[in-house]
Amino acid sequence: MIERAPVLDFITQAILVLSLVALLMPLWVVFVAASHDYQTVNQVPMPLWPGSHLFDNLSAAWAAGNFDRVMLNSVIVAVGVTAGKICIAALSAFSIVYFNYRLRMLLFWLIFITLMLPLEVRIVPTYAVAANALGPFEAILNAVGISIHLPEWNLLNSYSGLILPLVATATGTFLYRQFFMTIPDELAEAAKMDGSGPLRFFFEVLLPLSKTNMAALATIMFVWSWNQYLWPLLIVTDHANYATATMQLQKVVPGPLFGAPPIWNTAMAANLIVLTPPVLVTILLQRWFVRGLISTDK
């Protein structure tokens, strides 16, 4: 729609700029607070221009939060969850779109319905399963009359416990399904004529074609899993070894003594540290998938 309405243009531009400022303001405050020393940051009002202690604060925060370890943990978990989600999404969508079996639509709707059951809603049963992963199978077997005692397999305080319960993804499956449905049937048929089996078609045709789709999904899922807070908090008690970065933030906030003012400068520096990886991933992958959208490999 091309319209000449200078007043309207001005108003929309103004709203845009204001929202941008409103969005960036808190980030600016974080950055400014992270760059002052303890005294300056606790002045009222706090200065709005950066000071000179950014790197001191960053290294203090890094040490205080044991970030050597927890950043690594977070990267492992986020990469694991993202990779797992993409694998599961692509495979389940492949099955639903390209194979004709009786329970296909039922399965699709079952997966779809889980959209309504995010982790927070089912957190207690999920915890119970994580505490004894084979428990449900044992219960089912016992219910059908097979009395058996399966060994206990406990996911608490482990990477698999942090990753596996987050891997199932209805959003990803749905996204991939929509993408596969835009691929003309003839492509699958041409591959069949060329002698390709289903798995080869999946790996050599569908996956390369879904590169941009994958980048989009990876961005969303990486940021999402990096920001997970409740689940790691619940499942990890061995904080020294398995804490994730977001969990660790809370430990950096309060002062060393009860009642002392919070050490905002270190806390904000820790914030900067923790938000860097998702920002980097977003920037990196976004450039990649925008390039994928522009290049005409359609």
Add this chain to the structure above:
Amino acid sequence: MAEITLRNIRKSYAKTEVVHGVDLDVAAGEFIVILGPSGCGKSTLLRMVAGLESITEGEIELGGRVVNQLEPRERGCAMVFQNYALYPHMTVGQNIGYSLKIAGVPRAKRDERVGKVAASLGLEDFLDRRPAQLSGGQRQRVAMGRAMIREPKVFLYDEPLSNLDAKLRVAMRIEIRKLHQRLGTTTLFVTHDQVEAMTLADRIVVMNKGVVEQVGSPAEIYRRPETTYVANFIGSPGLNLIAATADPDKGKVTLPDGQQLSYDTKRWPDVGYGPVTAGFRAEAVRLAPGGITGSFEFAEELGSGKLMHCNFSGHTLIAHAFGDKAFQQGAAVSFQIDPSAVHLFDAETGKRLAEADGSAMAPEPRKAIAATLSV
């Protein structure tokens, strides 16, 4: 020996049958065109041969072997799709060579064969391009290359020229014909375009609503249509068809308004009294006084002549006229129709009536040049 044999092939989707029992024998090296309107089941038939669609009933033999249960890759067919179906993320070379890669042909051998096929299609300079960087005609050639490289026993084409513009379509048609002359591969070619069918085919299979109406050479189908459907579908315009009553004693058929048309009694010895459908080509109609009369409606200019649409006791009748004579709308026009050019069909079944032996390929008379107006 027959390369392809179809025996009573049927196809149903759920409860709806869309192909109702097709029989066909195709000799090795033949170029067969399956012609019919959109939705008549041409693609379904072709895809059953390819193995992309299950066969509800009947048998398909390729090279003497029943292939009903075989996977597409085991049937020795290669297919060219209407929208080309090239792999978008692969280069032209990779597209053409993909089947060899799957078959495990070593790289050097593969490149050599891809090079040869590409050269024969004029694609040498495009081997490293992606399909998106090619024109429609070039993509079509890549699709053909991908089919050729497998050295298949049978080529299957599903409306491969429909997405091209008119000029390119003619050029590609000629290329496909030349390719067939060079390779001699048995070919099934599906189209809804009768010009494509006429120019390419050794034999045409005319389909309508899942049934084969007629199988024959292009000339046979044009000159001796077996049913009113084929008569009307083939030629441009199709055969003029008029309901009439036959009088074999006089050798005439009486049209609804009482005018009479002579037919060749030697050619149609067994016609009885009663209703028939009479037909004749626009090209066989001569504007001359003393024939049957109708009223002029409008003319389509063709350059080489014009198609005159005339109302004729409720039927629209089309005559191919030469000359510059202009007519007023509603003017009375008189036609002469050579009796040997009149076709007769059963009024109910639409089947061609039985003819005397030896008249099967009676040539259509090319019409006279003079066009005269009579009142």
